[in-house]
C-alpha cells in the first residue's frame with residue numbers, strides 16, 4: 205500500500221495487532237480439510253500458500269457459505285477452486301487505523317500481512333477487521349466516524365448469498381437466478397425451495413416432497429385459532445397487517461419457538477418453514493373473521509397462490525388469476541437489504557427467536573415508505589379518475605411536496621424490473637384501470653423529471669402490484685399483508701443465514717446534543 209502514511213510516534217501498526225503464526229492451506233487440499241483447520245484453530249480464514257510460502261490466495265468463511273449455497277461437496281472441492289486468488293496484502297508497518305479504513309472500504313474481513321514483494325514476498329501474519337477495529341475504537345468518535353450517508357444508503361452491512369439488487373441495471377436476483385426469470389418459469393414453491401435449500405428442486409419428486417412437508421404446516425394450530433377472533437375484532441378499525449403481526453407473535457409463542465441462539469439449524473429451519481406456510485392462512489382467517497365469515501381451511505390440492513385466493517375468497521380462483529398473483533408473490537419474496545429484511549437480521553443477531561425477528565420485520569414493512577404503498581397507489585388512480593385530470597393532479601401533488609405512491613426507489617434509478625413484469629401481467633389481465641394506469645405512469649415520470657430533475661424517479665413494484673391484485677379480487681386492505689406473506693419467505697431465509705454466521709449487529713451513532721457532562725439541575 206504505497207500511499208499509506210508513515211505511522212506517527214506511538215501509533216499502533218499492523219504488526220502490533222496481527223495474528224501469528226498464520227493458519228495456512230495448500231491449493232490442492234480439499235475445502236473440507238481447510239475448513240476443519242479453521243474450526244480447530246478458531247479462525248475465519250486460511251491463507252493459501254505455494255511451495256515458497258508466498259500468499260497466493262485466501263479462503264474465508266464467506267467462501268464456505270458460497271460453496272454450500274452452490275450445493276458443492278466440500279470433501280471433494282479443492283481449495284484452489286474456491287479461494288480468492290492473488291489476494292490484496294498489507295505491510296506490517298502500516299498504521300492500524302489506515303489498515304482499518306482499507307479493510308472497511310473493500311469489505312475485507314481478513315488480509316494477509318506480507319513483507320517484501322514478488323519472489324521475495326514472505327507471509328508474516330494475518331490481520332482481521334476485528335483486530336483493527338479494537339485499535340480504531342480507542343480513537344475518539346470523530347476520528348473513527350465514517351461518512352455514513354443518512355438512511356445508510358449504499359452502506360454494505362453483511363455478506364449474503366440470498367440475492368442482490370443492481371439498482372443501476374434494473375436487475376435483481378435470488379441466489380444465482382434472475383428473480384423475474386424465476387417468476388416466469390417456476391412455481392412459488394420451487395423458489396421457496398431455492399431460498400431455503402440454496403438450489404432449485406431438480407425433479408418433480410423433490411418438488412412434491414417439499415410441498416408435502418409444507419401442506420400440514422398451513423393449518424392454524426387450534427390454540428392459535430382460538431384467539432384469532434379476538435385479534436381480528438379487537439379494534440374500532442381493522443388493519444389486517446397489524447393483526448397479522450399479533451397473530452404471528454402468538455403463533456411463535458404457542459409453538460414454543462426458542463431463541464435462535466439456543467437452537468440448532470434444523471430447529472430454526474423447522475420454525476421458518478412452518479411460519480412461512482401458516483402466514484397466508486392467518487391472513488385469510490383474520491380477514492374473514494373480521495367480515496364475520498368463517499375461516500376457510502387450506503385446500504389440500506391447491507398450491508400456494510391458488511390456495512391463498514381460495515382461503516380468502518371462498519372459491520377456487522381461475523388459473524389466470526392464480527398465475528398472476530403467483531408472479532407477484534414470487535417477485536416480492538426478497539429484495540436485498542431493505543428495511544424489513546435488515547430488521548429481521550438485526551433481531552436475529554441478538555439471538556432472539558424466529559417469531560421475534562419476523563414480527564419486527566412485519567412492523568417495518570407496514571410503513572408506507574416500504575410495503576404500505578400498493579393500496580395508496582390505487583387510491584391515487586381513483587382520485588385522479590380520468591386521463592385529462594392526471595397532469596394537473598400529479599403536478600399539484602409534487603409541487604405541494606407530496607410523494608407519488610408507487611414511484612421512486614432507494615436502489616433503482618431506472619425502471620424497477622418488478623414493475624415492468626407486473627405491468628405485463630396487469631396488461632394481460634385487462635380491465636378498465638389499465639389505460640388510465642399507463643397514462644398516469646407516463647405523465648408522472650414526465651412531471652417528476654421536470655419538477656425533481658436528476659432524481660430518476662420511475663414506477664416501483666407497488667404501482668402495478670395494486671392493479672394486478674385488484675383485478676384478481678384481493679381486497680385493498682390485504683395488499684400489504686399479501687406482500688408480507690411472500691416476503692416472509694425472504695425474511696426467514698435471512699434469519700437462517702444470519703443465525704448460521706452470527707455476530708451482534710450493534711452500530712454507533714454520532715452524539716450531536718449539548719456537550720456532556722452538565723450538572724444535573726434540581727427540579728424547580
Ligand SMILES: CC(C)(COP(=O)(O)OP(=O)(O)OC[C@H]1O[C@@H](n2cnc3c(N)ncnc32)[C@H](O)[C@@H]1OP(=O)(O)O)[C@@H](O)C(=O)NCCC(=O)NCCS
Nearest residue numbers: 572573574577606607608609610611612613614659664666
Ligand atoms: C421509496 C422511497 C421511500 C425512496 O426514498 P429515498 O431513496 O429515501 O429518496 P429520497 O427521500 O431521498 O428522495 C429523493 C428525492 O426524490 C423525491 N422523491 C422520491 N420519491 C418520490 C415520489 N414518489 N414522489 C415525489 N418525489 C419523490 C424526494 O422528494 C426527494 O426530493 P428532494 O431531493 O427535492 O428532497 C421514495 O421514493 C418514496 O417515498 N416513494 C413513494 C412511496 C412508495 O412508493 N413506496 C414503495 C417503495 S417499494
